[in-house]
Amino acid sequence: MHPAKPPIDIIRIDKRLLTNEHLSIKTKQIKLEPISSFSIDKNENELSKIHKHSSSSTPPTSVSYLPDGRIPTPPQPPKYSSINLKPTTPSLILETLDEVMSPQLQHYCISHPICVLRGISNVLKLDLGLFSTKSLVETQPDHQIEVRTQRQQASDENFDFTAMTIPLKNIWKCESSRSYTTIAKYAQYQAYSYNDMIKDDFNEPLLSSTNNLTNGTSKKNSTSCVRTIKFGTNVDLSDEKKWSIQLNELTKLPLFLRVQSAGNLLSHIGYTILGMNSVQLYMKVPGSRTPGHQENNNLCAININIGPGDCEWFGVDHQYWGVIHTLCEKNGVNYLTGSWWPILEDLYDAHVPVYRFIQKPGDLVFINTGCVHWVQAIGWCNNIAWNVGPLTYTQYYAAIERYEWNKLNSYKSIVPMIHLTWNIARNIRVSDSQLHELIKFILSQSLKYIQLTLKYLEEQFGSNIIIRKQLRTSNEPVHYCITCDYEVFNLLFVKEIDRKHVVRCLDCALQYDKQLENVVVLYQFILDDLKTIYDQFQLCYAPNMK
Numbered sequence: 001m002h003p004a005k006p007p008i009d010i011i012r013i014d015k016r017l018l019t020n021e022h023l024s025i026k027t028k029q030i031k032l033e034p035i036s037s038f039s040i041d042k043n044e045n046e047l048s049k050i051h052k053h054s055s056s057s058t059p060p061t062s063v064s065y066l067p068d069g070r071i072p073t074p075p076q077p078p079k080y081s082s083i084n085l086k087p088t089t090p091s092l093i094l095e096t097l098d099e100v101m102s103p104q105l106q107h108y109c110i111s112h113p114i115c116v117l118r119g120i121s122n123v124l125k126l127d128l129g130l131f132s133t134k135s136l137v138e139t140q141p142d143h144q145i146e147v148r149t150q151r152q153q154a155s156d157e158n159f160d161f162t163a164m165t166i167p168l169k170n171i172w173k174c175e176s177s178r179s180y181t182t183i184a185k186y187a188q189y190q191a192y193s194y195n196d197m198i199k200d201d202f203n204e205p206l207l208s209s210t211n212n213l214t215n216g217t218s219k220k221n222s223t224s225c226v227r228t229i230k231f232g233t234n235v236d237l238s239d240e241k242k243w244s245i246q247l248n249e250l251t252k253l254p255l256f257l258r259v260q261s262a263g264n265l266l267s268h269i270g271y272t273i274l275g276m277n278s279v280q281l282y283m284k285v286p287g288s289r290t291p292g293h294q295e296n297n298n299l300c301a302i303n304i305n306i307g308p309g310d311c312e313w314f315g316v317d318h319q320y321w322g323v324i325h326t327l328c329e330k331n332g333v334n335y336l337t338g339s340w341w342p343i344l345e346d347l348y349d350a351h352v353p354v355y356r357f358i359q360k361p362g363d364l365v366f367i368n369t370g371c372v373h374w375v376q377a378i379g380w381c382n383n384i385a386w387n388v389g390p391l392t393y394t395q396y397y398a399a400i401e402r403y404e405w406n407k408l409n410s411y412k413s414i415v416p417m418i419h420l421t422w423n424i425a426r427n428i429r430v431s432d433s434q435l436h437e438l439i440k441f442i443l444s445q446s447l448k449y450i451q452l453t454l455k456y457l458e459e460q461f462g463s464n465i466i467i468r469k470q471l472r473t474s475n476e477p478v479h480y481c482i483t484c485d486y487e488v489f490n491l492l493f494v495k496e497i498d499r500k501h502v503v504r505c506l507d508c509a510l511q512y513d514k515q516l517e518n519v520v521v522l523y524q525f526i527l528d529d530l531k532t533i534y535d536q537f538q539l540c541y542a543p544n545m546k
Contacts, residue, residue, distance in 0.1 A: 066401060097124075148288075170343045236275075266415070305381055324347070482502045
């Protein structure tokens with residue numbers, strides 16, 4: 001699901017840095033060496049000379065991290081002479097450990113928009129009971145969870161319950177309200193709803209058409225008989241002390257499916273992003289819905305059904321997200337921030353193929369890069385999920401493209417792609433030439449912006465601006481501008497608001513204080529260190545490439 005909007009980004013800084021009085025802390029003036037736009041054949045010293053005479057009378061414009069400065073736009077649908085609008089979902093039945101651990105399994109998963117791995121839990125002897133409601137209550141009964149209140153209806157229906165006419169009409173907007181409870185209290189609700197629904201003769205079949213309940217075939221000719229349900233979502237299992245047994249069980253998975261692994265981009269962020277590089281759990285009753293979405297920054301995702309009930313999935317290839325974006329706009333719902341449940345007939349009319357399948361207990365669903373998907377519980381069940389980022393050009397380009405698209409739409413990128421790219425350059429040797437070139441380009445654009453910003457500050461404000469050193473601490477989250485939600489890398493423009501120190505980017509800081517008189521500028525990385533990382537990030541040739 002889309003995560004809740006994070007709270008205001010508050011930076012904890014050394015208060016001694018907030019005064020110009022003489023202190024024991026020494027501030028370091030940063031040497032300014034602007035670099036040019038990207039060229040993979042140039043090292044940092046050569047690049048530095050090109051912008052030597054660039055003007056610094058105006059603030060540097062925001063740089064694009066897409067090659068050639070391309071502006072991201074929703075893609076046009078592919079042109080096919082004929083197309084199967086109801087394709088068979090790719091699935092594998094795994095029976096041996098060799099099959100599960102085979103390199104071909106990862107290739108299979110990243111070759112399809114979405115796929116189901118059946119039998120994997122049995123082969124690996126995963127103890128899914130550790131994630132059952134009973135086990136959760138025994139482990140952390142008072143653990144807080146988010147609850148979404150929804151209307152129970154069939155998976156191919158999404159009715160407008162505000163309408164005064166019957167029969168009701170399908171709409172895209174998916175209504176729900178948010179509240180909070182504990183695992184123990186939701187467990188009681190889950191058990192109660194089971195007993196209640198089994199006794200209720202309105203639910204034969206359990207999720208029959210809502211219009212059948214409102215057009216005279218039910219005991220009440222009104223929407224009052226439509227059941228309201230509660231969906232326990234975003235249960236945070238990131239705490240390794242609280243959930244050590246559960247998290248350890250997931251290390252049985254192949255490396256490419258694990259929450260943490262060296263080949264997973266998200267393992268190099270350096271701090272926890274809830275539900276992405278950590279596990280989240282979902283507690284469901286029949287009809288619980290995860291509305292349509294793409295994963296944050298188009299990352300891949302893993303989802304395992306704990307059971308005992310089934311889930312129904314819908315998936316659409318990444319290349320059709322532009323069509324769905326247009327349909328969202330047409331139906332008055334925001335693609336990025338809204339909650340929507342696609343009308344299947346609208347998708348078929350727009351020639352959009354939809355994968356539709358059942359996820360049974362123990363089944364693992366692999367959601368590939370950018371796949372649009374939405375899910376509904378058929379029975380009572382729990383699910384666990386997290387994101388992974390394969391170290392491929394396709395994944396990296398899709399992630400940085402969505403990063404730029406989010407900026408255009410003033411939408412926060414939960415994955416800090418600039419910070420991540422510098423960490424990747426530090427930690428990983430890349431042998432794919434396309435991926436190496438893309439990462440090198442992002443590094444060069446980042447360096448360019450940092451150096452142009454420093455030059456602007458020096459020439460525009462001189463000694464009135466002192467840039468103070470405060471290096472990043474272990475597990476420190478990346479900072480985002482409080483005003484525009486952009487990622488702020490390295491140079492932080494800090495201002496005190498209501499006794500809290502908040503971060504802005506340069507543009508927003510100047511908008512609020514043109515002379516930056518009440519702003520403290522901090523840098524978190526030594527510039528020479530960044531230059532060294534840039535120069536040392538070279539293409540690594542695999543043995544068979546020589």
